[in-house]
Amino acid sequence: MTAESVRAEQGQFVSDVAANLHGFLGEQQGTMATISPDVAPLMGSISSLVTGGKRLRALMCYWGWRGAGGEPAHSDIITAGCALELFQAAALIHDDIIDRSDTRRGGPSVHKRFSQLHESEGWALDSERFGHAAAILTGDLCLSFSEEVFTQIGRRAASGTTARRIFNLMRAEVMAGQYLDILEEVAGPVRDRAGAVNRAQSIIRFKSAKYSTEHPLALGGALAGASDELLQGYSAFALPLGEAFQLRDDILGVFGDPGTTGKPAGDDLREGKRTVLVGYAVNQADPADSTYLDTMLGKQDLGEAEVAELRRIIVECGALDATESLIDELSNQAFEALERLPLTDLPLTALRQLAEAAVSRAA
Amino acid sequence: MTAESVRAEQGQFVSDVAANLHGFLGEQQGTMATISPDVAPLMGSISSLVTGGKRLRALMCYWGWRGAGGEPAHSDIITAGCALELFQAAALIHDDIIDRSDTRRGGPSVHKRFSQLHESEGWALDSERFGHAAAILTGDLCLSFSEEVFTQIGRRAASGTTARRIFNLMRAEVMAGQYLDILEEVAGPVRDRAGAVNRAQSIIRFKSAKYSTEHPLALGGALAGASDELLQGYSAFALPLGEAFQLRDDILGVFGDPGTTGKPAGDDLREGKRTVLVGYAVNQADPADSTYLDTMLGKQDLGEAEVAELRRIIVECGALDATESLIDELSNQAFEALERLPLTDLPLTALRQLAEAAVSRAA
Numbered sequence: 195m196t197a198e199s200v201r202a203e204q205g206q207f208v209s210d211v212a213a214n215l216h217g218f219l220g221e222q223q224g225t226m227a228t229i230s231p232d233v234a235p236l237m238g239s240i241s242s243l244v245t246g247g248k249r250l251r252a253l254m255c256y257w258g259w260r261g262a263g264g265e266p267a268h269s270d271i272i273t274a275g276c277a278l279e280l281f282q283a284a285a286l287i288h289d290d291i292i293d294r295s296d297t298r299r300g301g302p303s304v305h306k307r308f309s310q311l312h313e314s315e316g317w318a319l320d321s322e323r324f325g326h327a328a329a330i331l332t333g334d335l336c337l338s339f340s341e342e343v344f345t346q347i348g349r350r351a352a353s354g355t356t357a358r359r360i361f362n363l364m365r366a367e368v369m370a371g372q373y374l375d376i377l378e379e380v381a382g383p384v385r386d387r388a389g390a391v392n393r394a395q396s397i398i399r400f401k402s403a404k405y406s407t408e409h410p411l412a413l414g415g416a417l418a419g420a421s422d423e424l425l426q427g428y429s430a431f432a433l434p435l436g437e438a439f440q441l442r443d444d445i446l447g448v449f450g451d452p453g454t455t456g457k458p459a460g461d462d463l464r465e466g467k468r469t470v471l472v473g474y475a476v477n478q479a480d481p482a483d484s485t486y487l488d489t490m491l492g493k494q495d496l497g498e499a500e501v502a503e504l505r506r507i508i509v510e511c512g513a514l515d516a517t518e519s520l521i522d523e524l525s526n527q528a529f530e531a532l533e534r535l536p537l538t539d540l541p542l543t544a545l546r547q548l549a550e551a552a553v554s555r556a557a
Numbered sequence: 558m559t560a561e562s563v564r565a566e567q568g569q570f571v572s573d574v575a576a577n578l579h580g581f582l583g584e585q586q587g588t589m590a591t592i593s594p595d596v597a598p599l600m601g602s603i604s605s606l607v608t609g610g611k612r613l614r615a616l617m618c619y620w621g622w623r624g625a626g627g628e629p630a631h632s633d634i635i636t637a638g639c640a641l642e643l644f645q646a647a648a649l650i651h652d653d654i655i656d657r658s659d660t661r662r663g664g665p666s667v668h669k670r671f672s673q674l675h676e677s678e679g680w681a682l683d684s685e686r687f688g689h690a691a692a693i694l695t696g697d698l699c700l701s702f703s704e705e706v707f708t709q710i711g712r713r714a715a716s717g718t719t720a721r722r723i724f725n726l727m728r729a730e731v732m733a734g735q736y737l738d739i740l741e742e743v744a745g746p747v748r749d750r751a752g753a754v755n756r757a758q759s760i761i762r763f764k765s766a767k768y769s770t771e772h773p774l775a776l777g778g779a780l781a782g783a784s785d786e787l788l789q790g791y792s793a794f795a796l797p798l799g800e801a802f803q804l805r806d807d808i809l810g811v812f813g814d815p816g817t818t819g820k821p822a823g824d825d826l827r828e829g830k831r832t833v834l835v836g837y838a839v840n841q842a843d844p845a846d847s848t849y850l851d852t853m854l855g856k857q858d859l860g861e862a863e864v865a866e867l868r869r870i871i872v873e874c875g876a877l878d879a880t881e882s883l884i885d886e887l888s889n890q891a892f893e894a895l896e897r898l899p900l901t902d903l904p905l906t907a908l909r910q911l912a913e914a915a916v917s918r919a920a
Contacts, residue, residue, distance in 0.1 A: 229763055236733070288694070291693060315744065316747060327654075327655040330654065335728075345721065347716075352708075370593070370596045370698070373691060374595060376687060381678065383681040466681075
């Protein structure tokens with residue numbers, strides 16, 4: 195019964211968010227068309243990126259709102275969901291440039307799309323450079339859209355409100371966290387190994403956990419006028435959940451099935467991501483394997499055999515098991531905190547389902 | 558007398574904006590420090606970029622406000638000025654990555670600063686790539702700050718107000734205009750030559766004129782409750798002014814003195830910028846020179862002799878004269894429109910001074 199109601203409400207919300215995004219982007223497309231038809235590919239990239247995806251953040255926000263007594267299908271929460279989806283799209287566009295990821299959800303990433311446009315049109319100069327430049331601008335546009343939409347909420351998200359404070363903090367923290375992530379890629383190899391796991395945990399907290407689960411849930415709650423106690427309870431649930439979610443993501447980045455993740459196998463290794471998984475491996479592998487890890491991480495041209503060898507090291511030294519244990523521990527923390535929340539059956543069931551999907555997913 | 562009052566008021570406003578920026582960034586620095594001391598260079602880059610500069614946009618905004626009856630030293634206009642300065646800083650950070658400009662105001666640009674940090678710390682992997690990635694994130698952070706500050710204005714800039722509409726449009730147009738700019742660099746050589754000047758004029762309208770002068774002036778006016786007639790009058794003045802301003806910038810990008818502009822000589826030629834100046838040259842030069850232009854534009858390694866030869870072509874074919882004539886024509890339009898504005902002596906004098914500085918500047 196409750197599961198049925200969750201499904202129905204969630205389906206309605208997701209379709210409201212999609213319709214709202216469609217309407218907003220349609221209006222923006224109109225403005226852009228008055229500037230030049232040449233601008234269409236920027237809008238096309240944004241539209242296709244906000245179509246689909248797991249909508250984890252929007253859903254966390256929705257159930258945070260409902261759990262704090264917000265009405266279903268209220269325009270404020272739909273608008274907040276759209277703003278989060280647009281922010282996520284902007285972050286993905288820039289992330290893919292930074293990580294040199296040429297694929298996203300099984301298709302070309304935005305910068306790759308622009309490079310391909312350059313090549314198919316036979317334009318001059320460098321196609322890769324053009325792709326990066328165009329994607330920087332597309333991400334900026336999308337980031338501005340996110341803000342424009344968030345402001346449409348009006349009174350409940352005005353300057354000085356808790357909701358606005360959370361939205362501002364979320365943006366600043368995710369950008370800082372992403373910086374720490376790229377910093378660790380380059381500085382990790384020359385910093386102390388013993389601190390690698392701690393640093394990686396701090397990175398996922400800021401670049402991912404707070405942004406993917408904690409802040410969206412709190413934002414929904416704050417928009418519905420949640421008490422400080424409820425917001426603290428939300429954090430106690432969503433922060434360890436988000437960390438477990440990202441640890442699962444890190445495992446998938448090394449061991450995931452490309453057919454399911456939509457990303458080439460071992461991409462995180464080529465990228466040189468210094469995840470918790472890698473942090474454990476660097477510390478637990480024998481000296482020869484540990485040196486091999488340090489040498490190979492971040493090599494853009496890693497072949498399949500090298501990826502397989504790195505996986506072997508990560509498994510045999512116990513790093514994979516250690517990460518799985520940490521996921522279990524954080525998940526348990528999250529689920530325990532969830533059961534302590536003063537929620538009615540519907541949001542409780544919905545959050546439990548979202549949490550289960552987040553930590554046990556394969557893509 | 559009036560000139561004296563303009564100077565005093567302007568000095569007060571500029572120092573209020575600087576103090577406000579300092580306070581805001583200080584608070585943000587506090588938040589960032591709780592994340593990690595490693596994040597300090599992002600904040601440092603933003604702080605140094607918003608210190609100094611011509612503050613043209615903030616000043617246009619201020620006098621737009623005063624011309625529409627806004628009080629001097631009102632916190633709303635100071636806040637708006639800060640938001641514009643932060644937006645400009647964000648745009649410059651990403652612009653410099655896109656244009657591969659390693660210098661800004663005589664010092665290293667943000668991505669260069671991060672590359673240098675990478676090198677001086679002896680970090681692993683590629684320093685240039687790290688620099689670009691870090692600067693993308695710094696620009697994103699700065700763009701978010703700009704929005705955060707703009708929202709602090711509150712009621713006068715709430716969703717649905719003219720001021721908010723102008724701010725949203727300004728952001729979208731400048732990003733679209735910058736895309737048209739990089740598109741023309743690559744697509745210009747294979748598009749029809751006869752249309753080159755028109756396309757270049759459309760680019761400067763969106764990426765520069767609307768953003769540097771028209772929208773800031775209108776924003777100030779709108780915040781003070783200007784009538785539609787006054788806003789139209791502001792546009793009639795500020796749009797041609799902004800175009801003339803950018804045409805002057807384009808000439809400086811080819812003929813400017815590096816000691817004054819803070820940029821290497823001929824940088825725009827290496828970048829392959831398809832400006833109005835270049836559009837005239839491509840059309841007016843004899844076939845051999847025109848082909849030489851097309852071949853050399855966008856070559857990153859142009860030497861001094863080649864830059865000198867390109868300058869010769871641009872001068873001898875009459876492109877420089879044609880651009881100067883266009884600047885004169887647009888300036889005249891702007892000054893005539895200015896004199897028709899229903900302004901009191903103080904804002905009128907101030908806007909006249911700003912306009913004169915914008916079109917006759919050497920840096």
